Amino acid sequence: MEYLVNYYDKLLGAAAEHLQIVLVSMALSLAAAMILTVLCDMVPLISGVMLGFLSVVYSVPSLAMLAVLIPVTGLGRTTAIIVLIIYNQYLLLRNFLAGLDGVDGGVVEAAAGLGMSPFQILVKIKFPLSKRAMIAGIRIALVSTVSIATIAASINAGGLGTILFDGLRTMNASKILWGSILSALLAILLDWILGVAEKRQKSYSL
Amino acid sequence: MGHAIEFQDVTKTFRGAGRPAADHVDFVVEKGEFITILGSSGCGKTTLLKMVNRLYEPDSGKITLFGTDISTMDVVKVRRGIGYVIQQIGLFPHFTVGENIAVVPKLLKWEKEETDARVEELMNLIGLEPEEYKNRYPAQLSGGQQQRVGLARALAADPKILLMDEPFGAIDSITRMKLQDELVALHGGMGKTILFVTHDIEEALKMGTRVMIMNDGRIVQFDAPENIIRNPADGFVKSLVESAKAKEQFWERFQ
Numbered sequence: 058m059e060y061l062v063n064y065y066d067k068l069l070g071a072a073a074e075h076l077q078i079v080l081v082s083m084a085l086s087l088a089a090a091m092i093l094t095v096l097c098d099m100v101p102l103i104s105g106v107m108l109g110f111l112s113v114v115y116s117v118p119s120l121a122m123l124a125v126l127i128p129v130t131g132l133g134r135t136t137a138i139i140v141l142i143i144y145n146q147y148l149l150l151r152n153f154l155a156g157l158d159g160v161d162g163g164v165v166e167a168a169a170g171l172g173m174s175p176f177q178i179l180v181k182i183k184f185p186l187s188k189r190a191m192i193a194g195i196r197i198a199l200v201s202t203v204s205i206a207t208i209a210a211s212i213n214a215g216g217l218g219t220i221l222f223d224g225l226r227t228m229n230a231s232k233i234l235w236g237s238i239l240s241a242l243l244a245i246l247l248d249w250i251l252g253v254a255e256k257r258q259k260s261y262s263l
Numbered sequence: 264m265g266h267a268i269e270f271q272d273v274t275k276t277f278r279g280a281g282r283p284a285a286d287h288v289d290f291v292v293e294k295g296e297f298i299t300i301l302g303s304s305g306c307g308k309t310t311l312l313k314m315v316n317r318l319y320e321p322d323s324g325k326i327t328l329f330g331t332d333i334s335t336m337d338v339v340k341v342r343r344g345i346g347y348v349i350q351q352i353g354l355f356p357h358f359t360v361g362e363n364i365a366v367v368p369k370l371l372k373w374e375k376e377e378t379d380a381r382v383e384e385l386m387n388l389i390g391l392e393p394e395e396y397k398n399r400y401p402a403q404l405s406g407g408q409q410q411r412v413g414l415a416r417a418l419a420a421d422p423k424i425l426l427m428d429e430p431f432g433a434i435d436s437i438t439r440m441k442l443q444d445e446l447v448a449l450h451g452g453m454g455k456t457i458l459f460v461t462h463d464i465e466e467a468l469k470m471g472t473r474v475m476i477m478n479d480g481r482i483v484q485f486d487a488p489e490n491i492i493r494n495p496a497d498g499f500v501k502s503l504v505e506s507a508k509a510k511e512q513f514w515e516r517f518q
């Protein structure tokens with residue numbers, strides 16, 4: 058508690074930095090995942106290969122991933138954000154594709170039969186009808202991003218990880234504690250916001 | 264111009280299937296014909312329809328529409344010119360009734376007023392009061408009402424060819440009769456070419472200018488209704504006709 062009172066500005070600063078890293082990574086991750094999703098939908102053959110590849114990448118430990126990237130992109134926030142984006146691709150693409158797959162085949166076939174192009178079917182039919190599944194995937198990626206982002210501090214990218222690593226180095230329990238609590242709170246808060254968004258989507262079951 | 268629809272020795276076998284769903288299918292349909300298609304479940308009726316709008320591609324053989332080989336045409340354009348009522352209805356659950364019906368006119372970039380007027384006209388035709396039903400979602404309709412919206416959606420852009428896969432399956436017999444009459448009138452007035460799949464032999468005989476009877480992926484008889492009744496081509500057709508006659512006798516018992 059004492060630590061919180063004395064250093065709340067430092068904690069808040071770290072939390073704000075953390076939030077920033079998370080939001081930037083999420084925005085870029087979503088953009089990348091959407092592109093991959095469109096690709097996989099247009100060329101179904103590549104989706105299996107792509108998911109397989111991403112799942113292997115996903116299983117690489119984050120410190121190892123950082124180590125691989127540092128020689129290329131250096132220390133700092135950019136590298137951290139790239140790592141987060143890479144990890145998210147597996148979570149997002151998997152859930153997005155599962156959502157698209159869940160759309161009623163009769164509806165998709167009707168759309169094709171009436172003369173919608175594959176892209177129109179994706180944008181007008183499949184995406185709107187899988188919004189809930191997609192938001193569910195985004196929630197998982199978001200929580201994972203908040204937690205993995207703490208690692209970013211190990212390469213001087215800032216965020217709540219800075220406090221955690223400081224605490225570990227100096228064996229300061231309150232720093233470890235507050236770093237963890239804030240990171241968890243951030244994850245819960247962001248997840249809750251998306252949870253509300255998810256519930257607001259109508260489910261269109263017939 | 265050529266025949267409206269022509270199949271030349273078309274065969275289609277699904278992967279893993281023991282026998283073809285379409286087995287050397289060969290026929291010609293002229294412009295303005297109303298073809299009803301009969302046959303037991305799994306005999307290949309839906310497969311045949313879906314090859315016309317290229318939802319399925321045949322393994323061999325050739326399909327032409329008005330003389331043009333459809334495999335050489337842009338698939339999206341082919342489909343926009345063909346009305347399609349799918350067996351599973353397949354309304355878009357996130358579109359209102361009005362939006363569902365307006366799909367093809369919108370794809371064809373009609374003016375908004377024209378599209379709106381067309382939606383109203385079709386809703387009246389299928390017996391759904393526009394005021395009341397236009398802004399409902401499909402989930403707020405009964406099964407038969409959904410099916411009627413599916414019919415309106417297929418008719419919207421006034422296609423020259425209509426493919427209808429059991430369009431009246433879930434509709435009560437009174438509404439069904441009315442829709443049958445309207446479809447026949449519509450067909451007569453507009454010179455449309457229709458392929459109409461049904462399990463109801465009376466419906467097939469009543470509506471079709473010719474009736475196509477399928478069994479195991481093959482066409483066993485393709486002829487005018489009266490010829491089907493008088494000269495059934497084989498035992499299968501005979502049993503179909505007899506089942507209809509048996510039904511009639513059932514009614515006579517009550518007179």
Ligand SMILES: Nc1ncnc2c1ncn2[C@@H]1O[C@H](COP(=O)(O)OP(=O)(O)OP(=O)(O)O)[C@@H](O)[C@H]1O
Binds near residue numbers: 280284304307310
């Ligand atoms: N997409 C598909 N993949 C594999 N097999 C299929 C597919 N569609 C149909 N079949 C098979 O092809 C055969 C013909 O099916 P089709 O749907 O054309 O029958 P149908 O005459 O329309 O039957 P029903 O009256 O029950 O609708 C069936 O044996 C079916 O199992």
Ligand SMILES: [Mg+2]
Binds near residue numbers: 308309310350428
């Ligand atoms: Mg069928």
